Amino acid sequence: MPNSKIPATGQVANYQAQVAVVGAGPVGLMMANYLGQMGIKVVLIEKLDTLIDYPRAIGIDDEALRSIQAVGLVNEVLPHTTPWHAMRFLTPKGRCFADIQPMTDEFGWSRRNAFIQPQVDAVLFEGLKRFPNVSSLFSRRLMAFNQDAQGVTLQLEDDEGKHETVRADWLVACDGGSSFIRRTLGIAFEGKTAPNQWVVVDIANDPLGTPHIYMCCDPVRPYVSAGLPHGIRRFEFMVMPGESESELSKPEKMRELLSKVLPEPGNVELIRQRVYTHNARLAEQFRVDRILLAGDAVHIMPVWQGQGYNSGMRDASNLAWKLAMVVKGQAGERLLNTYQQERRDHAKAMIDLSVTAGQVLAPAHRWQGKLRDALSWVLNYLPPVKRYFLEMRFKPMPRYHSGALVQGEDESSPVGRMFIQPTVTFSNGTQRLLDEAIGPQFAIIAWGSNPQWGLSEEQIVQWQQAGTQFIQVVPQVQLSAIRQLPTGVVCVGDTTGRLKAWFANQQHSIVVLRPDRFVAGVAIPQTLGRLMDDLAMAVSLHSALITPTNKNKVA
Structure with a gap:
């Protein structure tokens, strides 16, 4: 090379x-x-x-x-974000034909934020x-x-x-x-460069003040209008054939562009403008x-x-x-x-x-835009289609089928997907998001039981050396009854019921998380030892303490 x-x-x-x-x-x-x-x-x-x-x-x-x-x-x-930021596609006449709302916070935060x-x-x-x-x-x-x-x-x-x-x-x-x-x-x-450029304009003291982001599918000149934090408004206009960056930079041309979206295009506080090519x-x-x-x-x-x-x-x-x-x-x-x-x-x-x-x-032909508008009008009245957009189900979520994980045979398995992050209650009564109990490391999370049961002493040491956090989750009302935990185990209460619901939908009661919060494997206490040996091989874990699974003993 x-x-x-x-x-x-x-x-x-x-x-x-x-x-x-x-x-x-x-x-x-x-x-x-x-x-x-x-x-x-x-x-x-x-x-x-x-x-x-x-x-x-x-x-x-x-x-x-x-x-x-x-x-x-x-x-x-x-403080530099606006949560629950919707994206709305508009027809040239201003009708919203696709309202994309970030309706979930399963990973601890709003799905879409400005x-x-x-x-x-x-x-x-x-x-x-x-x-x-x-x-x-x-x-x-x-x-x-x-x-x-x-x-x-x-x-x-x-x-x-x-x-x-x-x-x-x-x-x-x-x-x-x-x-x-x-x-x-x-x-x-390899790839393609879009045939059209876009001019991006950022304005202080937002002259519109409306929240969210609007994608106006105007065949004459498509544009975007986005409300951003700290009173900033962004406009993006397609550069049409024959227009140059120098021409678009002229004050009179900028006022002409802004006149599509503002009643007083000359009364703005321009931060900057730039021309972008989409690749x-x-x-x-x-x-x-x-x-x-x-x-x-x-x-x-x-x-x-x-x-x-x-x-x-x-x-x-x-x-x-x-x-x-x-x-x-x-x-x-x-x-x-x-x-x-x-x-x-x-x-x-x-x-x-x-x-x-x-x-x-910005479809290539006007007839495609008219077809899009007609189909969207019909589809928007179908509840399953509407939920598909509202819940952003169209967004391809990362799903790893191989790599640093141990995948089962069941296609519906959570392995390779990002794990949820609900609020949990700590033993001192404070409530925080789940990741705060883990830190930037691996985690073995068990519903109701000791997350070290089923592991040999050698395996426990091996994964502790790799920085693994062992977490036992119980219903919040049981938290006060937990008297003594094995060394290195943290117990948290399921504050919202989301963890119980997650495990109830699985065939396994233990989940192993990677430091990036993707599920590396699932098990029950009796199969955890075998899983952790397989995972050690999948992540090329260095340790002289790896023992064959058939030598596992109850911890």
Whole structure:
């Protein structure tokens, strides 16, 4: 595999790290935060002199918020969000033909939220200050890199032309859609570029003030109107054939665009405007030996479902815990192969959904728009169809059929799906979301029984070394009757009844969660030992304490 050739030049500084992260966008920042809290020595490299300050993504979903919760920053992020943010598709006459409401909070947060990305990025960057093992290098351009069997060497150049060298065990490329690292490695990035551009306009002191996001399917010029936190309004207008970016930047042209949506287009406080091209592309590989790629470096998609940002955060959530275990010597590097195995297909599904949404908003032919409007009018009166949109069932949820998990034969199994996150009650009476009882690690959660029963002493030690939390769940009213727990077991009360309902729908009473909150396996107490041995193999767990299942003893 080709590598970037490093010229023989004098260096003024050298840096050592276990992981180098290139790109201080949201994916790179999330990677650095998770690795930082796991004690990994990280160097974050960014070519700009500061974080990007202009708004880009405007939609953050429940999975991304759960990832931010996992690094202890969700309370700082929430003030920059608007929860329960609906998406409404309108006909040219203003009739709503698809009302997409985020009706569920099964993962602990509203399924769809508006947000201001630069403010959230700033929170993630500030969060790095908690970790003395994480350092940041801004205004550094990656000139070249090379990898060998032990690590990766990067050569940087600062704004003054001075060269620096970074040596890391692993490199994570989060350097965007034009990724220098991906291109240098020769990884194919196949897909399409949309024929139309869009001009994005952000306005302070929202002149409309209405909440939610509206997608107006106007055949003359489709547009988007979105209410954002802190009184910001975003408009997006399709750039029509023959129009140029310079022409659209003229004040009179901007007033003409805004006149479609505002009675006084000249009376606005313009923050900025930019022209975007929508791409749909997917990388052939997510890993080349000691180099891993994430976010826009491996997939880019149109904005219509707000999933570009969120798909990148899913990459970080999936990769960070695996890389941390490998770096800490808890697992073999074969675990990293499951990153592409699990993430690539879902990224493609999100790209396809975003492309489809764009075709609904701006069909290629007017007759297609008229057919869409007529069908939507009929379908909106069918309750099952309406629920399908209201509950966002069209959104492809990640489902892993193979990888770092132990899948059963039942297709309806929860294995490979994200686990719910209801409110639970702790022994001191406080009520918090379930993940607060787990931390950034594995969890074995048992309904009503001791989660260590069925495991040998060796297995308990082995999984404790991997950072596993053992949790017993009981109905909240039983919590006060729990007198003594085995060492290392936490008992929580089922406050809302959601956990009881979840287990009631399963054939198993124990669920094993990965650090990214996906179900790694299910069992009953008598089969838990066998499951944990199989899972140890699936995640390439390093331990001299693994014992054959037939030697399990009751703990």
